[in-house]
Amino acid sequence: MTNPTSTTTSQEHPLYVESSENSGHTTGEQLQSVRWSEDDVLELLDQRALPNEINFLRLTDVQDVWQAIYDMVVRGAPAIGITAAYGVIIGIRNDQVVQVEEWLRQVEQHAAYLATSRPTAVNLFWALDRMTARAHELANTEVPLEQLNEQLLQEAIAIHREDEEICRQIGEHALTLFSDGMGILTHCNAGGLATAKYGTALAPIYLAKERGISLKVFADETRPVLQGARLTAFELQQAGVDVTLICDNMAAMVMQKGWVQAVIVGTDRVAANGDVANKIGTYGLAVLAKAHNIPFYVACPISTIDLNTPSGDLIPIEERHEKEITEAFGKRTAPEHIQVFNPAFDVTPNELVTAIITERGIVKSPYHISLKEIFE
Numbered sequence: 537m538t539n540p541t542s543t544t545t546s547q548e549h550p551l552y553v554e555s556s557e558n559s560g561h562t563t564g565e566q567l568q569s570v571r572w573s574e575d576d577v578l579e580l581l582d583q584r585a586l587p588n589e590i591n592f593l594r595l596t597d598v599q600d601v602w603q604a605i606y607d608m609v610v611r612g613a614p615a616i617g618i619t620a621a622y623g624v625i626i627g628i629r630n631d632q633v634v635q636v637e638e639w640l641r642q643v644e645q646h647a648a649y650l651a652t653s654r655p656t657a658v659n660l661f662w663a664l665d666r667m668t669a670r671a672h673e674l675a676n677t678e679v680p681l682e683q684l685n686e687q688l689l690q691e692a693i694a695i696h697r698e699d700e701e702i703c704r705q706i707g708e709h710a711l712t713l714f715s716d717g718m719g720i721l722t723h724c725n726a727g728g729l730a731t732a733k734y735g736t737a738l739a740p741i742y743l744a745k746e747r748g749i750s751l752k753v754f755a756d757e758t759r760p761v762l763q764g765a766r767l768t769a770f771e772l773q774q775a776g777v778d779v780t781l782i783c784d785n786m787a788a789m790v791m792q793k794g795w796v797q798a799v800i801v802g803t804d805r806v807a808a809n810g811d812v813a814n815k816i817g818t819y820g821l822a823v824l825a826k827a828h829n830i831p832f833y834v835a836c837p838i839s840t841i842d843l844n845t846p847s848g849d850l851i852p853i854e855e856r857h858e859k860e861i862t863e864a865f866g867k868r869t870a871p872e873h874i875q876v877f878n879p880a881f882d883v884t885p886n887e888l889v890t891a892i893i894t895e896r897g898i899v900k901s902p903y904h905i906s907l908k909e910i911f912e
């Protein structure tokens with residue numbers, strides 16, 4: 537991080553029973569990855585430290601918000617969007633502007649800057665576009681300059697609150713595809729930690745738990761950053777869900793044994809033809825699911841559907857630092873100077889996607905028609 541950030545503890549924030557070292561105590565309550573504090577500061581759960589430590593970083597500078605997204609303090613498409621929306625407020629609040637036109641220019645500048653933090657998740661651009669569109673509306677009203685920041689903050693709060701309800705609706709639709717006793721495999725983390733609450737792919741699992749429907753979840757560890765092991769296994773275990781952690785290369789065997797009746801994942805961007813970008817390894821899972829005749833579901837809010845990108849080969853795929861692959865367990869695990877390819881996401885072709893589950897319902901092939909229809 538460019539500026540030092542402080543961590544908060546349970547004493548400062550009585551909402552959560554937490555210590556900086558996670559004792560393994562299960563609260564049954566989902567941790568929020570993004571929160572806007574009572575004293576108007578953006579607080580992010582540092583997901584890099586999970587599951588060992590529960591630390592919240594307090595951010596008061598737009599550069600630190602950019603860095604937190606880039607460094608994956610906060611990650612997951614919807615959570616990145618929510619964070620960036622608050623990031624615009626953090627940025628504009630630190631500016632000394634004397635005219636509405638200047639305020640609007642600065643809002644646009646902060647949004648453009650935050651948009652450079654990560655390239656694949658379209659929710660980032662969606663949330664920033666929504667913030668700038670609202671800023672334009674506000675600039676054309678009689679709202680006095682000194683109230684503009686507060687009014688714009690309400691848009692960020694709305695994006696945050698709406699996401700919780702959207703995820704719950706995704707969960708309701710997705711749960712119609714699952715039944716008692718099913719084995720479900722998931723990849724990466726598309727849970728509460730990646731969203732305002734519930735998650736996308738994990739939402740039906742939380743709703744099933746609430747309703748006494750028993751599901752057996754297999755969580756891929758998700759190399760190289762281990763979102764499955766560190767985050768999905770952690771949050772499902774906290775919620776009392778039956779979850780089993782496997783290495784990514786064990787998914788085929790688990791399917792062969794007949795333990796999995798559905799795969800469900802989140803996504804960072806769905807192209808207009810239904811091609812799906814998600815965490816690296818997702819494509820392989822979709823191929824495996826087809827080979828074993830298992831449905832492959834993708835869960836996302838409609839803000840993740842990008843009708844402006846015609847097909848998956850046009851989705852920008854982030855490549856991350858080689859150290860994610862050449863180092864592990866605090867040690868170097870590959871020879872020095874080895875060539876490394878480290879894409880953070882891959883694209884699953886639409887023909888491998890059984891259905892896409894959104895807050896508006898379940899969408900099936902032909903996606904170039906059905907995806908357009910859900911926006912109507």
Ligand SMILES: CSC[C@@H](O)[C@@H](O)C(=O)COP(=O)(O)O
Nearest residue numbers: 611612613724726730802803815
């Ligand atoms: C509801 S989150 C959906 C996706 O963002 C998720 O599956 C994913 O791939 C996250 O990648 P990450 O690199 O951890 O941000």
